[in-house]
Structure formats: C-alpha cells, structure tokens
Amino acid sequence: MRFPFKLTANLTRYIMNKKMSGAGKFPLVLMLEPLHACNLTCTGCGRIREYKSTISEMISVEQCVAAAEECGAPVVSVCGGEPLIYPEIDHLVRELLDRGRHIYLCTNGMFVRKRLHEFKPTSSFFWNIHLDGLERTHDLCVERDGVFREAVEGIKAAKAAGFLVCSNTTIYKETDVHEIAELFEFLAGLGVDGYMVSPAYSYASVQTREIFMSREEIREKFRLACALIEKYNLMMSPIYMEYLRGERELMCTAWGNPTYNPRGWKGPCYLMTDAHHASFKDFVEKTPWDSYGRGRDPRCEDCMVHVGFEPSAVLGAHRKLGDNWKMLKWQLSGQMGGGKARKNGSNGRANGHGNGNGHSSGHTGTHQPSDPKPAYQNGAFNIL
Numbered sequence: 311m312r313f314p315f316k317l318t319a320n321l322t323r324y325i326m327n328k329k330m331s332g333a334g335k336f337p338l339v340l341m342l343e344p345l346h347a348c349n350l351t352c353t354g355c356g357r358i359r360e361y362k363s364t365i366s367e368m369i370s371v372e373q374c375v376a377a378a379e380e381c382g383a384p385v386v387s388v389c390g391g392e393p394l395i396y397p398e399i400d401h402l403v404r405e406l407l408d409r410g411r412h413i414y415l416c417t418n419g420m421f422v423r424k425r426l427h428e429f430k431p432t433s434s435f436f437w438n439i440h441l442d443g444l445e446r447t448h449d450l451c452v453e454r455d456g457v458f459r460e461a462v463e464g465i466k467a468a469k470a471a472g473f474l475v476c477s478n479t480t481i482y483k484e485t486d487v488h489e490i491a492e493l494f495e496f497l498a499g500l501g502v503d504g505y506m507v508s509p510a511y512s513y514a515s516v517q518t519r520e521i522f523m524s525r526e527e528i529r530e531k532f533r534l535a536c537a538l539i540e541k542y543n544l545m546m547s548p549i550y551m552e553y554l555r556g557e558r559e560l561m562c563t564a565w566g567n568p569t570y571n572p573r574g575w576k577g578p579c580y581l582m583t584d585a586h587h588a589s590f591k592d593f594v595e596k597t598p599w600d601s602y603g604r605g606r607d608p609r610c611e612d613c614m615v616h617v618g619f620e621p622s623a624v625l626g627a628h629r630k631l632g633d634n635w636k637m638l639k640w641q642l643s644g645q646m647g648g649g650k651a652r653k654n655g656s657n658g659r660a661n662g663h664g665n666g667n668g669h670s671s672g673h674t675g676t677h678q679p680s681d682p683k684p685a686y687q688n689g690a691f692n693i694l
C-alpha cells in the first residue's frame with residue numbers, strides 16, 4: 311500500500327459521505343500553522359517574510375483543535391513556521407490523534423531527535439521532513455550548514471523508533487532533478503516511507519524571484535523528474551502528476567487544503583493572502599472562488615502547487631474515463647518503506663553528503679542575503 315490502510319479507508323469514507331450528502335466545498339487536508347516562527351530563514355519561504363509582524367504569535371492547542379473540528383478535514387498537516395518549536399506540539403498531536411485525525415508533522419528536521427520521545431509511533435502519524443536536495447544544495451537552500459545532516463539523523467532516529475517518515479521536496483528553477491533522484495535513493499536506503507514533491511510558488515513576499523518557474527518550465531522539469539523518481543513511493547496522485555507534466559488540465563480547488571494560522575483562516579489559499587477569516591464557514595462562503603485560478607487572477611498564472619491542485623485530483627474535478635481505476639491502482643501499487651525502490655536497486659549507496667553541489671548549472675546566487683533576521687531569533691523562542 312502507498313499509504314497506511316486506515317488513512318486510505320478513512321479518507322475514502324469521508325469523501326463518499328460528503329458527496330452523498332451533497333456537500334459542496336469541503337476540505338481534505340487542514341494546513342495548520344500554530345506559529346510562524348522558525349529557526350531557519352530558507353531562501354524560498356514566504357511565511358517568515360509575510361508574517362514578519364506577527365512572527366512571535368502562537369495559537370493555543372484549544373484553538374488549533376477547534377479549527378480542526380470546525381473544518382472536519384480528516385488529515386491535518388501541522389506546519390508553520392517550525393512546529394517543533396511550538397512548546398505544546400506533543401499535546402496538540404495527541405489531541406488531534408484522539409479525534410481520529412491523520413497527521414503529517416512538517417518539519418525542517420532540526421529538532422526531531424530532541425523531541426522524538428514526546429511522540430508515539432502510530433499509523434496515523436507521519437514525520438514529514440523537508441529536504442530540497444543533497445547536503446550542499448539543501449544547506450544552501452536553508453541558508454545554514456549542518457541542517458541536512460541533522461535532518462538525516464532525525465530520520466534515522468524516527469525510523470529506529472518505529473515511526474512513519476516521509477520527505478517533502480520543493481522543486482525550484484535550478485533544481486537538478488537527477489540530484490533529487492539521488493536524494494530519494496539515499497532516503498530509500500534509510501527506509502523512508504514516502505516522498506512528496508511540489509513546484510515552488512512565486513510568493514510575492516519572496517524577493518529572490520529568479521528561483522521560481524513558469525508553467526512551461528514546471529512541465530518540462532516534471533516530465534524529466536517523473537521518469538527518474540516514479541519508482542519511489544510518491545505520495546502525489548497520478549492525476550496531479552499528469553497535470554504537472556502538462557498532460558491534462560485541472561482547476562484549482564484551494565478550499566480543499568485550507569490554512570489556519572494565528573491570524574485566522576487564510577484566503578484564498580496557502581500561498582496567497584487576500585483576507586483572513588474568523589471562521590471556516592466565512593472562509594468558504596466569503597472567498598470569491600470564481601475570481602481565482604488561471605485566466606482569472608494573474609497571480610495564479612504559473613501556480614501548479616499541490617495545495618491548489620492535489621485536492622482537484624483526489625476529488626475528481628475534471629474526471630476522465632479510467633481515473634478511478636488509475637487512482638485505485640496507484641494506491642495499491644505503492645510500497646511504504648522504500649521496498650519497491652530497493653528491489654529496483656537502491657541499497658542506500660548514496661551517502662547524501664557527496665554531490666549536491668547546489669544546483670545543476672552553475673549556481674550563481676539564488677542564495678542571496680535574506681531579509682533581516684526576525685525578532686524571534688532574539689531568544690523569545692529559544693525554548694529548546
């Protein structure tokens with residue numbers, strides 16, 4: 311199986327119930343940001359820049375749980391900021407698990423070893439570690455040496471303790487997809503259970519514009535990437551991958567992955583901010599959905615990110631003949647833990663530290679001096 315059986319079964323039941331009850335817009339994955347503070351200042355991150363003025367704010371566990379219950383999404387992606395500097399992250403995860411939610415804890419991996427003992431392995435909980443390349447590339451992207459190595463140590467510790475672990479990679483204009491294949495080979499050797507990739511989105515708040523791709527560049531990059539990485543347990547649906555390769559069109563369904571953060575429900579989507587709403591109901595009802603998407607809003611023109619289009623694939627927007635079979639086959643054909651990749655030759659040969667020379671063709675400076683360090687780095691969040 312590509313995902314734990316319980317996750318697949320619960321998600322399928324949830325979607326069927328919603329469709330049978332005639333629900334219109336309903337969420338699949340809640341993007342929950344209990345805080346925006348982070349211990350890193352990654353080059354392509356929009357959050358630490360957009361929310362600079364509220365970077366020290368956090369929402370309580372009770373508010374987080376209330377948001378999860380209000381929207382009802384069966385999957386919660388706990389992100390931020392860096393969720394492992396949220397003091398009560400263990401409490402939050404327990405509360406969400408108690409309510410039957412499936413959790414992806416999205417982290418840069420720096421504090422996994424430190425906080426691992428606060429969590430218990432279960433098939434409803436994934437560590438989701440962000441890695442944008444092998445050691446040199448990744449450390450350039452996150453603007454700090456040693457991050458790749460610590461993240462890898464975190465992965466090893468989590469796997470040794472019996473946790474499910476997946477990785478999450480953003481593909482930029484200069485990303486060398488051969489290096490991403492090498493990264494996945496290395497991670498398969500560590501027993502990583504699944505892999506996510508998504509094209510970068512050009513956040514208005516990120517000044518380093520040249521790292522982002524046009525729609526045609528994304529398609530070209532993913533046509534090559536798919537051929538190299540499809541043997542691994544990819545967690546993106548085949549329909550979304552067809553969209554990324556330019557083989558079909560999808561409409562944005564950003565309401566399928568709503569974002570809740572210290573300022574409220576972020577509209578219209580995880581990437582763009584035109585409003586923050588006090589309730590999920592307001593977010594769904596007051597966001598002018600017909601104004602967004604390609605051909606409607608210039609900011610959406612080159613957007614192909616998973617938060618906008620993976621829900622479209624899973625919910626069957628623009629369904630084609632054979633899509634149901636394709637999705638079923640995809641679910642059943644995957645293999646968590648890297649087994650399939652290993653059978654095809656991966657034995658963890660790559661050490662993750664060798665290549666990764668930054669970027670494929672003469673990395674010349676996407677790694678520019680970032681914005682001034684935010685206030686939280688003065689020690690307010692130095693709780694670990």
Ligand code: SF4
Pocket residue numbers: 562563564578579580581582602603604609610613614615617618619
């Ligand atoms: S197309 Fe992308 S940027 Fe536009 S609303 Fe959808 S997810 Fe947001």
